[in-house]
Amino acid sequence: MVKRRQFMSGLAALGGSYLLSACGGGSEDGSNGTAVSAASKATAHASAASASGTTIPPAASITDSSGAVWTLSGGVLYQNGAVAGVNYNVVLALWINGSIYHENASGQFYQWNGSAWGSCIDPRLGTVSADGTTLPSAPYILDKSGAKWTLVNGVVYKNGTVVGVNYNVSLVLWYGGKIYHCNTSGHFYANAEVSSQWLACTDPRIAVAPAAGSFFGINGHYDYTYTPAQLVTTLKAMGCTSYRVGCTSDPTQINAVAKLAQAFQSAGIKLLVLINQGLYDSTGKLFSGESTAYSAGYSAGSAVAGALMGYGVTMYECGNELTRDGAIILDSTNAGTKALDFNNANWPVLRGVMRGMIDGVKSVQSSAKCGINFCVNDVGASDALWEGTQPDGSSGYPAVRWDITTWHNYEVYGDIFNIGTDGAGPGFDLPTYCKARYGVPFIISEWNTGPEQTEAYRANYITTQLGQFYPARKTHNIQSVMYYVLDSGNETFGIMMNGSPINPSYSAFTSFTSANADN
Numbered sequence: 326m327v328k329r330r331q332f333m334s335g336l337a338a339l340g341g342s343y344l345l346s347a348c349g350g351g352s353e354d355g356s357n358g359t360a361v362s363a364a365s366k367a368t369a370h371a372s373a374a375s376a377s378g379t380t381i382p383p384a385a386s387i388t389d390s391s392g393a394v395w396t397l398s399g400g401v402l403y404q405n406g407a408v409a410g411v412n413y414n415v416v417l418a419l420w421i422n423g424s425i426y427h428e429n430a431s432g433q434f435y436q437w438n439g440s441a442w443g444s445c446i447d448p449r450l451g452t453v454s455a456d457g458t459t460l461p462s463a464p465y466i467l468d469k470s471g472a473k474w475t476l477v478n479g480v481v482y483k484n485g486t487v488v489g490v491n492y493n494v495s496l497v498l499w500y501g502g503k504i505y506h507c508n509t510s511g512h513f514y515a516n517a518e519v520s521s522q523w524l525a526c527t528d529p530r531i532a533v534a535p536a537a538g539s540f541f542g543i544n545g546h547y548d549y550t551y552t553p554a555q556l557v558t559t560l561k562a563m564g565c566t567s568y569r570v571g572c573t574s575d576p577t578q579i580n581a582v583a584k585l586a587q588a589f590q591s592a593g594i595k596l597l598v599l600i601n602q603g604l605y606d607s608t609g610k611l612f613s614g615e616s617t618a619y620s621a622g623y624s625a626g627s628a629v630a631g632a633l634m635g636y637g638v639t640m641y642e643c644g645n646e647l648t649r650d651g652a653i654i655l656d657s658t659n660a661g662t663k664a665l666d667f668n669n670a671n672w673p674v675l676r677g678v679m680r681g682m683i684d685g686v687k688s689v690q691s692s693a694k695c696g697i698n699f700c701v702n703d704v705g706a707s708d709a710l711w712e713g714t715q716p717d718g719s720s721g722y723p724a725v726r727w728d729i730t731t732w733h734n735y736e737v738y739g740d741i742f743n744i745g746t747d748g749a750g751p752g753f754d755l756p757t758y759c760k761a762r763y764g765v766p767f768i769i770s771e772w773n774t775g776p777e778q779t780e781a782y783r784a785n786y787i788t789t790q791l792g793q794f795y796p797a798r799k800t801h802n803i804q805s806v807m808y809y810v811l812d813s814g815n816e817t818f819g820i821m822m823n824g825s826p827i828n829p830s831y832s833a834f835t836s837f838t839s840a841n842a843d844n
Contacts, residue, residue, distance in 0.1 A: 374420070378449075381418040389425055402427050410441045421448050432473065432485030446471035457530070460497035466504070469751030474504060481506055489521035500529050502743065502753030505761070515762055518662045518705055524712065529761035533802040536766075539595040540798055540843045542567035542807035543820070544771060547581040549812065551824070553588035559811070559821070560594055563831075564838025569770055569807045571599030571645060574628040586636035597696075597770065597805070599642040600629050600682050604650055604674050611652050615677035615723075622681020623688070630686040630693060642696040642731050642770060643682035647675055648706045660738075660745070661703035664716040672715055679710065679725050696729035696768060701738045702745070704758065711763060729804070730759045733771040736786065741769065742793065756801040766804040769794070773809045776817035784833035791837045808834065 374390040381387055387395040395418055396403045402412050412435070417428040425437040426448060435442035446467050454466045460476040467473055474497060475482045481491045481504075491514075496507040504516040505526065514523035543565050545556065560568060570585060572578035582598060589596050602625040604618065605611055612618040622643070630641060648654060648661060652671045659666045667675075683695045699707050709716060713724035732755070734741040745752035756767050774786040787808070794806045813819035820831050 377421050377423075379420045387418060387420045387425070389420060390423060395420070395425060400430075409437065412442060419448070424448070434471070444471060446473060454499050456500060456502075458499045466497065466499045468499065468504060469502060474499070479509075488516065489523055491523060498529070501757040502751065503529070503758055505529055513761070515758065517708060524708060524762060526761040527764060529757050532800040533760055534799040535802050535804040537844045539567040539805050540795075540803075541565050541838050542569060542597070542768075542770075542805040544569045544807055544810040545812070546570065546810075547572050547578050547585070551812075553585050555824070556585065557588050557592045557594065559824075561592070563835050564843070565594070566843050567595040567597060567805045567807065569597040569599060569642070571601040571642075572629065573601045574625040579629060579632045583632055583636060586633050586638050590637035595640065595805075596638050597640045597642055597768070597807070598629065598633060598638055599645055599698075599770075600625055600686070601645055602626075602643075602678060602682055604647060604652060604671075604678055611671065612674045612677070615673035618674045618677030619681035619684075622678040622683075623685035624681075626682040626685025626687075627689050628685075631689040634690040634693070639690075639692070640694045640696065640729065641682075641686050642698055642729075642768075643679055643686070643727070644698055646698060646700050646733065647678065648698075648703045649700050650675075660701045661699075661705050664705040664709040664714065664718070666705050667709070667716045669716040672709075673722075676710060676723065676725060680723060683725070683727065694728040696731040696770075697725060697727040698731045698733070698770065700733045702755065704755070707759070708762070727763070727765065729766050729768055730763055731768045731770040732759075734769050735772065736774040740793075742797070754801075756797065756803055760802045765802075767802050768804050769806045771809040772806060773818055780816065780827060780830050784829040787830055787833040788837060791834075791841075795837075795841055 375384070375387045379387050381395070381397045385396070389395065393404050395409070397415060397418050400414050400416070402409050402415050402418055412427060414430040415427045416430055419426040419428070426434055426445070427442070428434050428447065434445050434447045436445045450465070450467060450473065452467070453469050454463065458466050460466060460474070465473050465475050472483050476494060476497045479492055479494050481488045481494050481497055491506060493509045494506045495509045498505040498507070505513055506516075506523070507513045507528070513526050513528050515526045515529075516522070517524050541564055543560070543563070545568055547570055549556070551559065556568075568589065570582055572582045586596055602622055606621070612621060626641070626643065630638075648667070649657065651657070653668050653675050654661065655666055655668055661667070679697055686693050686695050697707075697710070707730070710725040712720065713722045714720045715722060732741070739745060739752065741756065742754045743752035744755050759767055772790060774783055778786070791806070794803065797803055808820065810818050810820075812821045812823070814822065816822065816827055820827055820834060826832070
């Protein structure tokens with residue numbers, strides 16, 4: 326399991342530039358005949374900086390605020406006669422708001438930081454486009470990374486370059502931090518993290534509300550000392566309408582969950598059962614391949630569903646944070662936004678286990694809803710599984726299709742409605758993307774702040790997060806948000822301990838649920 330975890334103002338321009346040259350040795354100043362000192366001979370004086378907005382061409386040169394002179398020759402930009410960092414195919418140099426920029430032949434802009442160039446947007450264009458901007462009617466879209474998107478003759482361009490395979494495009498949409506397009510046939514496509522790739526989706530602007538009655542949820546464990554009746558009473562007092570609990574195919578675990586299911590069925594509390602099947606065999610070795618992994622997943626799925634279907638269980642989460650297993654994620658500090666973040670050789674094992682669990686459940690309970698679990702910003706993984714592709718981009722493999730998208734969102738991962746790389750930007754609205762891409766309900770099956778936080782901090786976090794989650798339930802297809810956890814045996818994550826509330830976090834939770842209907 327993954328660890329729960331800044332211009333200078335534009336200077337007033339005087340225009341032009343001049344250079345006072347030191348006189349030669351023994352020369353005298355023509356005005357007073359005073360000999361020029363050696364220090365004066367070695368000093369070059371520059372005028373004020375060029376006017377903000379000056380460009381080459383048409384200007385022959387630019388003088389920056391430090392007195393450095395910039396020139397452009399043969400597509401290369403020079404600072405005081407020396408090549409400025411790594412640059413080539415330069416068509417424009419720009420001095421604006423105290424900074425030097427250049428544009429290359431592909432339309433990409435770069436900003437000089439004093440020693441190197443960093444990609445950026447044309448600073449004259451403005452800021453990131455407003456959410457919901459479309460082409461047409463806007464002339465262009467600026468995304469959060471500084472890229473400029475245009476639509477010309479039915480083709481989408483990014484910084485002047487065609488983006489992947491696209492044609493007959495009638496609309497380009499900037500929404501929720503992502504670029505989408507719609508063709509003349511009415512089909513929508515989302516621009517994936519690998520920007521040349523377009524993936525089929527629906528219009529992300531369409532609000533979707535899942536079935537009501539299970540929004541406020543919480544996690545628990547099959548081996549609690551609480552009786553099923555005590556849990557029912559506790560959950561009702563908290564305003565919880567759903568509960569997540571995990572088990573393997575071990576009969577002891579299944580029997581314990583079955584007793585919970587029986588009590589919850591009569592109490593009207595929905596149960597999301599996590600089928601806790603991993604990627605390793607009984608000896609601790611990674612499954613040898615997709616077929617072996619599939620068989621293990623199938624066996625677990627059918628065993629768990631077969632035992633619980635009679636008690637009204639209809640939702641199963643197939644695997645817990647499997648994309649974060651050391652055999653799957655190449656670097657656990659990566660957010661998972663690219664398929665290349667994952668192990669290509671071991672990917673079939675992951676795919677096999679997931680497919681097996683889903684098929685196993687449906688072999689005994691065809692009407693059951695099966696979810697697949699992701700963490701952090703694992704859209705690289707979710708898209709690859711959904712499309713039947715490998716991390717290396719190869720395709721034609723079995724696709725994993727689920728009925729519920731489930732995600733873990735701890736504070737360290739970032740705001741799920743604006744989530745980027747390990748909590749940093751540029752971010753995008755993950756539930757909106759998933760709603761458009763997969764077309765199934767979304768469950769945040771684990772959420773909390775870190776275990777090191779104080780209870781006062783945790784209480785404020787609970788109130789803030791629920792206040793963000795609650796209105797999104799009607800627009801983002803969010804079916805449940807399941808706090809982690811009811812009782813952790815200590816004060817690291819739990820909201821209760823040994824049957825007693827841990828305050829003020831418990832009160833923050835119950836105050837919100839009592840004031841906001843689960844409808």
